[in-house]
Amino acid sequence: MKLTDEEHAMRAGEFGPLRQWAIEHQIKVGNYLGADDFVAVGQAHIMADTESLGASGVAWLEHWAALPHRERQVRIPTITDPRGTDFAQAARLKQQPWMLELERRAIAAFEAFGVLMTNTCINYQTIMPPVRGEHMAYGDTGVVIYSNSVCGARSNFEGGPSALSAGLTGRTPRYGYHLDEARRATLLVELSWTPRELSDWGALGGVVGRLAGDYWQVPALIGIERVPGADEMKHFGAALASFGSVALFHMVGVTPEAMRIDDVIPAGQTLPTHDVGEADLRTLQASYAKDIGAVDVVVFSAPQLSLMEMQSLAAMLDGRHAEIPLLAVTSPQVKPDADRMGLTTRIEAAGGIVLSGMCFYQSYAREMAEANGWRGLATNSAKLANILGGYGYRPVLLSMEQCVAAACAGGKLGR
């Protein structure tokens, strides 16, 4: 990689050992993925729940956090993805003291780096949406795909170590979705049906993600009958990224880089084309827990709920009561508004539990399942359904209304 004088100085250790490690890490990654140089980034976003970090990862952070102040501070606004717990509710989830201790240690280390503990995966809805063309180092697949596709920003998937590196150096290797040529469509998806429920938008993301197949594919969708809202885009993108590891999509006539199909598919080029309709979404939904008649827990999470989703959930629960645990996970930015506007009270009056600053699958999901006896799980998040199978759950993908109905029927599924 071509380095500037400042980058050479970082590599030589003139800005301390942490920045030296960070740029060396970035050069390794950039060399592997064919970057010619670095690009300055406006923000970094770090995914670092302690289930992923483990004790060794937390100790690694603490080692660097012990450096002198000027050697350990991030250079650009650096924020965090959800943590592994909501400390106020950890006992209700039967999370163990060792989990909370690891979380406290990780938080202390990040604070020592000057990281802003936003603890959210919906920063594009609540903190500061990126601007078209702005280069970022975002570290949550749902954040990356929404920012790239809906906002027109430019980010690759930046795992925790790389996002922290970007925060420390203020740059990231220029490869993948920082480059114009990687942002063109590689497959075309013709829709014959436009989803209505958030769970259907997620299912659509799942179907398209499986068709795409890997990180370097960019689906372009045509045939959408209306402009999807932010929560619909959120569920679609999160599932597309989860099922396909996809980081960028275009919706022709909707997303900013694809006002016309020619904008993302050069004239005369023919792409692999797939027809997708309602039956494909139903097949994906039906593939989950075919022979399950009841669930043990209902979870709304992944991504964290917006204020509008909290409002919808509160309205569905008014006058009803959840007979099994019903978890609604939102961001630390939405939660105070939900409290102030009475949404939290309404959800909890119906037996729900409102959690803040965490995400269900990033919070020791396997251990929570064992401690609480949870196996069957209903959710309206296709992303969550896709992830939790590996953690020993039997997930079912339903609409929010169907999930609420299941919770109020003691877990019994009325499908």
Added chain:
Amino acid sequence: MSGKIFYASAGMGRKVRARALVASDGFSARYDLDRNRGVFSRAEHKLAGQGYNGRVLVLDAAKGGVATAWMLHEMTARRIMPAALVLNRVNPIMVQGAALADFTMISGFDLDITTAIANGAEVEVDPTAERPFIRLV
């Protein structure tokens, strides 16, 4: 087939030799593994129930989210980890994770590497060579 060699477009980490665990399926440490037990735990995965500790994993594409970037480091620290990852296609997360953990990985072949290596075959993976490769031994 002994001695047959397959070149990759990129690699990092150290030279290793071990038995291959092969499937035409994806890889994500969060989605697919029970890292405590060292087995593939996602029921739909073609390697479901199989142990991966000390094996060279030969799989199709990197899948899923960003957690693998930390998890390879965590698996390495606990010494319940594959010997190497050999993938047709990587995503940045695998590269970032391998870079942090000093983990052996190669990727990018002229053919589908999951059809070229037999499950259980003894293989050598050398990411340090001028052209990184996997070789049947």
